Amino acid sequence: MYGMVNEGLRTFVEKEHGPDMWREVCEMAGVEAATFERMTSYHDSVTYSLVGAVCQKTGKSADEVLEPFGTYWVTFAGASNFGTFLRLAGNTFVERIKGLDDMHDSILLSMPHLKPPSFEIEEVGPNDYELSYFSEREGLAPMVIGLLYGLAAETNEKIKVTQIVQKKTVSDPDVFKVTLVQ
Amino acid sequence: MSEPAHQSGAVSQSDDVLAFGTTTVAQLMPMHLILDEAGKIAAIGPTLQQVMGKDVLGEAFFDVFCVDRPRKVRQIADLRRKVGAKLVLTAIGIDGEQVGFRAMPVMLSDNSDRIVIDLSFGEQFAKAITRYSLTAGHFKPNDPSMDLLYSFEIQRNLLKDSEDMAKALKLAKAEAEDMAMRDSVTGLGNRRALQTQLKQALSGANGKGPYILMMVDLDKFKAVNDDFGHAAGDAVLRHTAACLSEVAGKSGFAARMGGDEFVLLLRMDMAQLDAVSHQLRSAISSKISIAGVQYITSASLGYLTFEPGEDTSPDQLLSHVDVALYHAKVSGNRVAAVTPELLRQFGDQRALTLDIERALRNEDEFLPYFHPQIDLESGEVIGVEALARWNHPQKGVISPAGFLGVAAKSNLLLPLDRQVRRRAMSQFSALSHALPAGARLSLNITAAKLRTEGFIDSLLWELDAAGLVPEQIKLELLETIFFDGNDSPFIRQCTALREAGFGLALDDFGTGRASISTLIDAPISMLKIDRSFVSGIDRSERLRQITGAIIRMAYHIRLAVLAEGVENAAELQVLSGLGCRYVQGFHFAKPMDAAALAEWLAKSVTDPLSATAASA
CATH class of the missing domain: 3.90.1520.10 (H-NOX domain)
Structure with missing residues (x-):
């Protein structure tokens, strides 16, 4: 997945829940980079781990996280x-x-x-x-x-x-x- | 909004299209296919022919091409429904490999079932150019694909440069982050990395305890640097680091705090400690050879144990283990654990330091006491020695033994000494009318301080501020001073002081801190015989002989002699008999503050020899 997707997720989480939440999400997902380079290719597992961590941190299901993220992505x-x-x-x-x-x-x-x-x-x-x-x-x-x-x-x-x-x-x-x- | 022309199907003068010759069609669409009513390939453009290689004329379109998108186009009827739509096709090219195309089908004419399909390489254009050795001549002159190709190639190069640079920056960032946590000399973790490890250990993130935190300090490391240079010093540090790394293994953590101080964090219980500390100290003290020179160093260790979840912090742990290390060094045991008693002592010392700092800020607690010095011949007071006392608001008057040691360790001696000296000058000046003419204020001073740049100027300024002149001051030099020819700048400075009017005395003579050799070039005018040669002189023939010899020697080289610590009349009588002219001691007076001194001087103005300690 290109870094742009992860960057999109970062700005989405920061907008919805604040920068502290994003840091906690990264920590939970075991992702060291708090920001991503848009044109660099990252392993898909990074994005999946981040989405999983957002779900855990917010107590929402994957559907509840991904659907608004899709809207935000546009x-x-x-x-x-x-x-x-x-x-x-x-x-x-x-x-x-x-x-x-x-x-x-x-x-x-x-x-x-x-x-x-x-x-x-x-x-x-x-x-x-x-x-x-x-x-x-x-x-x-x-x-x-x-x-x-x-x-x-x-x-x-x-x-x-x-x-x-x-x-x-x-x-x-x-x-x-x-x-x-x- | 109007529909794009290629989707409208409204080709003007459609009948004329049929009149296009094959050359015209090939020029307009070098990658075209014409399918007959049955969906077989009836014509193929020259560029597409070069790509396909084999003769595909007469073959069914779907036998040669696969429509990837839209996905539901599987037969010629489907194709007819997609007129004007974008297709993604694949086929096997001349090289036997799959090749992708973009395509758009259109009907050859309104009244025909024949289909014309115009193909292009789409996003595969750049690859196709290389794979099929195509040139600009294979495309229409007005086709912008070649222009885009050049543009994309440039962009690709720029992108590659950016990627290379990004990789280099990432690598540099990783290296910088690693360096930020690593000691550059030894490669061990640094203080920052240790803090992180300790935090993790305390939080339990690294698993269960107990942990042992060990602080290691090399003995006499400074001498290695001074005697053999920093390269040798670094080699010793690296040797020590290797020893620590071996002990730390994979589960422990070794760090260099700075200088010759290292820390080990080990997850183990106390039962293993003896073996580990023995192993570590043995390894560190093994012989190492540096540039052909054999070195042996040794280390002292302080340690403590802790458990995850303890109510403490990395800083506190390090502070406590530092106390143990200090104790290991000063006690000479080389290994010491943190104990409550040790921490209590450390706490007391810390509290005393804070108290001294507070007192220094108040500026009225450290004060001079004055100890009279008597001329036995004239019976007059020749001066007073200023001695520091601490008039503590709660504890009363504290003698120097109660605070000077801690003040020295805490680097507070200089301001403390300055406060006492200035007050002594001021009070001495105020008492000068009560003192005999020529009486001097004796100030204890270290040779190191005398060598300090600006000290003499500062001293003269202080004298001036107190209304005194150098002739009213005697500097009593402490510590070992070797007045030999090798230290001529210092001798010149002392000579200049004496010429300026200052009196110079050598303090504690005979105790080993000063020696006879110091007298050869010494620009001093007085020897002060230490109290150890005075106390009990009336009962010791041996002391009498030695002290008598010192006095005779001093007179031969024209030095005045003052005996310290005269406590009774018997000692005074012996000293007087040996020719000692000047005396100081409790027999005459104890050290006293300025007010008491004024009173004592008033009483003893006629005969100070009669004013004994009882009156002070």
């Missing part, structure tokens, strides 16, 4: 140069979802070790979509839900997200039903 990443990629994809929620893979492909040019997720969205009815989320990583579906809400908020749209399929193998997608709320 703002955090959007404030960086990567936000430009996202905005170039289009001005609607669906366009931006469609642009996520392109954005990751573009980022891969400069960050070849990135193992980005992939998103496919298909219209299944008026204002109803099925979004398939593919990732080598486990357990991040709640973060995707938050991320979707965050993306919709960026384009001033309202959505309702429900997970309808949980992946069974690494290559399977998690599938979400996304309804645009008028």
Whole structure:
């Protein structure tokens, strides 16, 4: 995982719970670095340990931590140069979802070790979509839900997200039903 | 918002597209495929052909290419539904390896089922250029891919430089952090690292106790540095560090506190202590050879035990073990444990130091007592020796034995001495009208102090402030002083003092602290015979002979002689018979404060010899 994700988690925890909490989280997770270099690749276990420690420290479940972090992530990443990629994809929620893979492909040019997720969205009815989320990583579906809400908020749209399929193998997608709320 | 042109399907003059010749299509799309109605490859662009190598014409598109994204495109009908969409394709290239493409399918014309697919390398562009030996000529002149390639290559280089620099900085940071916890001479942990270890041990983070904290100090290490240089000193420190590391093993911790002081933190019980301390001291005192010179050093140890969770701190532990080490050194036992009695003594000493500091701040507790010195020939008082006393608000008057030792250890002697000296000068000045003309104030002074830069100037300033002149002062030199030719600057300084009018006396003569050899070049005018030659002189023929010899020798070299510690008339009579002219002792008066001295002088003005200690 690139350090940017861990940095996002740091600023999220510090914003929600204060810097002392982050220091305690790092200590509990056995992570020496209190800050991360955005463009450096860190082992995924660092991020998982940090999220686990946040759960323990706050007494929240992983879902309760990851979903708001997903929403926060859109703002955090959007404030960086990567936000430009996202905005170039289009001005609607669906366009931006469609642009996520392109954005990751573009980022891969400069960050070849990135193992980005992939998103496919298909219209299944008026204002109803099925979004398939593919990732080598486990357990991040709640973060995707938050991320979707965050993306919709960026384009001033309202959505309702429900997970309808949980992946069974690494290559399977998690599938979400996304309804645009008028 | 308008739909992008490539998604609209509204190609102007669509019929003319069919009129494009193969060369035109190849120029426009050097990496294109045209699929016939059955989904077989009917045409292929020249650049894509170079990448694929084999002839794929006539083969089914899905036999040659795999659509990775969107994931549900598996047959030609799916492809037709994705017109204008981005596809991610893979195929096996000429090198037998998988190659990735981005692609966009479009219908060849509105009334045809044939599909044109325009491919590009997408993010694999840079790799593909190298893998398939492609050049700018393989792409359209208006294709910005090559420009981007150059740009990306530059960025990649910059990124690599940044990564290299980040790695170097991380390494430097790690090294700096390591150095911050490590002693540079020995490689052992330093004081900071020890604090961390002690905190962890006390918190129980390192497991159960008991722990032994041992402080180790090399004996006479300064001499190694002074005699053989710092390189040799460092070698001895490294030797000691190696000994400590061996004893510490993997479970213990060794640190250097600074100088020649080391600390060991061991998790073990007292039963193992004797063996460990013996092993450590034996190892340290083993012979080491440095540049062909054999060295043997030794060490003293202080130790204490503690358990995790004890109500103490790293600083307190170190302070206590330091007390034990100090005791080990001064007692000569070389090994000592912290005991409540030892801590009590240390506490008393610490309390006394604080009390002395308080008294010095008050400026009115340390005061001079005056001890008269008598001329037996004239019967007159020739001067008074100023002696320090502490007029303690609770404990009353304390003699020097009760505070000078601690004051010296605590580096408080200098301010204390200054306070007493200035008050002595001031009070002596006030009493001068009651003293015979020529009477001097005797001040005890160390040779080291005389050598101190600025001391003479300071002394003259103090005299001036008190309204005195050098002729009213006699400096009694303490400690071993060798007035030999090798110390001519000091002799010159003493000579200058005497020429300025100061009287110089050699104190405690005969006790071994001063010797006959010191008299050869000494610019002194008086010898003070120590009380050990006076006390009991009336009962010891041997003392009489020795003291008589000293007196005769002094007169031969024209030195006045003053006998200290005269306590009774019998001693006085013998000394007088031996020719001793000047005396001082309890027989005449005890040391007394300025008021008592004024009273004593008033009573004895006619005949001080009759004023005995009983009157003081």
